[in-house]
Amino acid sequence: MPGLSDSPTLARATVAAADGHQVSLSGGSFALVALVAVVALGSLGAAAYFRQEVLQATEGTPRMQEIARAVQEGAAAYLNRQFRTLAVFVALVFLLLFALPGDAGVRIGRSIFFVVGAGFSASIGYLGMSLAVRANVRVAAAAREQGAEPAMRVGFRTGGVVGMATVGLGLLGASVVVLIFRDDAPNVLEGFGFGAALLAMFMRVGGGIFTKAADVGADLVGKVEQGIPEDDPRNAATIADNVGDNVGDCAGMAADLFESYAVTLVAALILGKAAFGEEGLVFPLIIPALGAITAVIGILLTRARPGENGLKAINRAFYISAAIAAVLCILAALVYLPGSFSGLHDVTGGPDRSPRLIAIIAVLLGIVLAAAILALTGYFTGTDKRPTLDVARTSLTGPATVVLSGISLGLESAVYTAIVIGAAVYGAFLLGGGSVVVSLFAIALAGCGLLTTVGVIVAMDTFGPVSDNAQGIAEMSGDVEGPGARILTELDAVGNTTKAITKGIAIATAVLAATALFGSYTDAWQNAFSDAGATASDLSDALQLRFSLDIAQPNNLVGLVLGAAVVFLFSSLAITAVSRAAGAVVYEVRKQFRDNPGIMTYETRPEYGRVVDICTRDSLRELATPGLLAVMAPIAVGFGLGIGPLGAYLAGAIATGTLMAVFLANSGGSWDNAKKLVEDGHHGGKGSDAHSATVIGDTVGDPFKDTAGPAINPLIKVMNLVAVLIAPAIVDLSVGGDRNDGLRLAIALVAVAVIVAAVTVSRRRPLAVGDDVASPARVA
Template identity: 45%
Template sequence: MNFLFLTGLVGIIALMFSFLTGRWIIKKQVTNQKLNEISSYIEQGAMAFLRKEYRYLTVFIVVVFVTISLFLSIKTAICFLIGAIFSILSGFFGMKVAVKANVRTAEGAKEGINKALSFAFSGGSVMGLSVVGLGILGISILSIIFNLNSEYITGFGLGASSIALFARVGGGIYTKAADVGADLVGKVEAGIPEDDPRNPAVIADNVGDNVGDVAGMGADLFESYVGSIISAITLGLTLKITSGNEEALYPIMLCGVGVLASIIGSLTIRYSKGDNPQKVLNRGTYIASVIIIIFAVVLSKYFLGDYKGFIAVLSGLVVGIAIGKVTEIYTSSDYKSVKEIANESKTGAATNIIAGLSVGMKSTVIPIILISIGILVAYFSMGGNTSPMNGLYGIALSAVGMLSNTGIVVAVDAYGPIADNAGGIAEMGAMDKSVRKVTDKLDSVGNTTAAIGKGFAIGSAALTALALFASYAETVDIKVIDLLNPLTLVGLLIGGMIPFLFAALTMEAVGKAAVKMVEEVRRQFREKPGIMAGTEEPDYSTCVEISTEAALKKMILPGILAIVIPLGIGMLLGKDALAGLLCGAVSTGVLVAILMANAGGAWDNAKKYIEGGELGGKGSESHKAAVTGDTVGDPFKDTSGPSMNILIKLMTIVSLVFAPLIAEYGGLLLNLFK
């Protein structure tokens, strides 16, 4: 157990580093009072939303805690509670600093891109290291307390997944309702710049960047990180490759090394110089990855007695980096896909949307092939041809490898919304145009890094869900998935439908909230003509309230369905139907997630490409069409898409946690016909 103490210590080091980085950011004084005032509006709106969201989640946590205590065990319920609390904290810590880093990034942009990048990335690194610090600390402590008993530790994953889904959906609805409303009325109808202080929805839009893309994303990646480790522990404990629990300890120790590697990579970015922020961010990520690869070799030999585990881990890490690069190719304005979407904007919004959907659909091909290759390499490298369980353990290790550098991946991802906020603050604070030029460059890179982060999360979701599914099958004693069994086939069809239903509910929620936002902004422009003249202050608070109420009300149904549907299918139709449901959900969920994330990112950067002066620039017909495309893409990439990977893992881990109950009492509906 000394190894678990070491990984727990690494988690504490990460949290301390995160705390010190946060203090360094906050100590930087901002002398411009106008900037401080704008930043305070954003901070107040973000914290008010989180307080209300946490009150809703408290009710959910209590209900699930009691349910698990009654039907499973109090130990599993305690692990669930800790997982839920740690998930909340991971988002809260990151956002608390992000709302301080945004204004300091805007201030730093006066000194050039390196200073601005340092503040934006440092703010993101607080989130990244909080995620991995809390994740590895929680798993280490619970593994020590419960002696690596996966029956209880899976509760920690359930807590993380359930809260992540609510946080991602709620934050996504909030941010996109505000963003769509601000863009449609402000940019298209009123013809004012993005983040213009005259737009009543501008504060809500900037608040949304924090509650959706920082707090929601932090909970999302916390869930992915924790889920991958738990799946490897669960499968590792079923194997007897070694004489002890080395199979379970290997992924935990590897992630401990990954935390330290992320700290080193973060430091190289923070103190790097260069005019290309994308290259600086990539360099830090690659440095962290190289460190992990070196130690993966050593740890594989030490814990498993050979290098098979290393090959499985390497396959995941390589596939993760490759998916990130493919995502960059499809979503960055440096490549042809985004330029083609921008070019299609010359003939209107319809052709822009057609081009964006086409790019999103094409972008599913290579990631799926890469994931498939990663699965096969991991499976057979661990001897899956002679021992299927060993092969499935290899797939779990592959997921761990893909997420072993989560600390720096999340930091790079969270940097994006901070840079975006900095640009908004610069615009509202009427700073020099050179400042906005710097923040726009950082923001454009941030769109790509955010898409890359989503790619990592989606790829790991497929691998982790497969590993968790294997643990479920082992628990309920399913040896073969029989598609000739009508129960399995029914489950498969229902599972394949769920991601589409989920996407529909979340898109609909954004659409309805956006309608209210558009009506409110139009009302203010109509009833307060002094707003456009600059003689009257917009009512920002009403727009903030519209987004808040919509997000909190509309996040409940999708979140509950993700838990109730697998339990309902398992209890009514039995374990085989539930197995089919999980297979169907993973298959369509991964594809929908990739399509939405990449199409949305490509639409966004096509708009920014035109705003950079191409094809007529801002205010042109091409720009108006691109804004419409970006508006469609907003809920794609920031609400529905990123929620898919949580959805498929949440349904799988719910099935695993309640597997003993389903194995004993499942199939109640079938029993009526016996």
């Protein structure tokens, strides 16, 4: 029967698990894992060093410091309230993980490390935010007093702190689990990865709603209606906009990239144990540990030469660090892995290819994929490349053509990105030589290869919002003019491109991790099937349909369509949430301009806090629905339709999520940079009709690139991890002595009811809220 016996290697691993066979961890391997933990601590030390360097920079004028403190207070207040809200979800999931079948020790460890993963993800997000809100004013001051290179160095070193902390905590969590649980480490790491992914998804959605509600509201009223600059202090939404950059782009994206790091390691360790035995449990830790070393090199090498574009300097450092990582990974594979499968611990048989060769090619594929995504995304969103230049040129014919050109650019770029990612996945798959589990492990190793660059990638991402905030502080304070202002404008444009690049790389890691987790899902349910003492011949025709992975079956096609549909619904919910919150911001800012004419003449100061409160309230209120959808949809499909349809559901979500995430990110990035081009003087410059057209395009793209698009990355991994975790329970209720179709269907119906209720409540919320909100006609 397809799905039960089509993978000899998986079947062999399944039988071994059923017989109680355990993978050992020898003294040498134990020492290597301990060394990885030391490297993780060293990475945290490097983060502390870079942080101290950033904080030593000058903070600028008193007015600049005053604005920076307002942003700091708003960002800290939002994250504190968000964490209190999310603590409830963490506590509930912690308890639910105990209810899943399995060994008591594994269940306890998995639940505890679920909290650890969630805590690490939250810590990375908070660290990214807390330093970024201190670094933004320092970047502005460096541009004002010292020039381009010092300003860029402060901004990129800020990102380096977050990057090294991401590497350090990810490695530390994974290595500690392996040291403590050894043979059971992959099962415990499921909880660690799930905690990281769940928190990242909530932070990505919540922070994205906050930042884009403020950004859209500020642009529509300030730029379009009042004709004032983006960060003009007369706009009541400016502080909220700058706060949003930090809680969305810094905290949210940092947590997102951390969970990508953690989940990829989880998938690699789960499959590595089955494919390579002891070596497969250790080698995936060695690769990112080497990446931690090269990340420090890449961060230190990021220096702009006189007259050089900042993006060129960042790209050069990335490619150098990636090349060094490739050489070190090749050496590690040659030294640690044997030349044939007979030399591996606890593994008999395998493809004809050398484990050494498989690992080297797979890791190199991941590194090359990162470089290819960097180049591809940079081409479609860079201010000096034809696609974005063409989008800017369409502003001469109005906002409709700007929107259409940006959408077409995003759709086209998604195809090329998907092809590149697909080629990497298939190339890694071919390395298995017919062994499915080795092929899936090769895909996971490609993800580990991509992880060697994650320290620099996170630095690139954080650099974007820091430079954006620096320009905002400079404009609001009015204390940075002439060359300093031009430097900050250039750094902001570079930051827009680096943010788009990191979003492309993040979706690539999501696909690699999700594909590997798909193999972990298959392994999980087949192990549970063997543990239940069932065989394919014991199943009725109806049960065989529920367990078969044959895509030609109608029930599996239904699962595939549902997986694709969930990505669309999730994106819709995120964009609608931004629209609702932005509507409330628009009305509030309009009201303040209408009721306080002195704001425009600088006689009255806007009430910034009211807009911050609106964004905070609405973003936290909107968190629940996307989160419940991500967790409950796989439960409904798995318990309702079966193992096969749930596998097809995951495949549909991965494929659609890849295309949707890239489309949303690149469309939004091109619109943003097209606006920057016009503001720099092209096609009429600021205040022209072309400028208004690009502002409209940018406001459409804001929730695309900073809310819905990036949130799809953790969505895919959350759903895959939920599937891995519930697979044994689905099997137990479907076959064997614990079979209970009534309970199984009841669980599915409850999950469906939760989804329907959450979506219904979300859809019934008004488009604008507040006691004093008027209709558009009244406030126009």
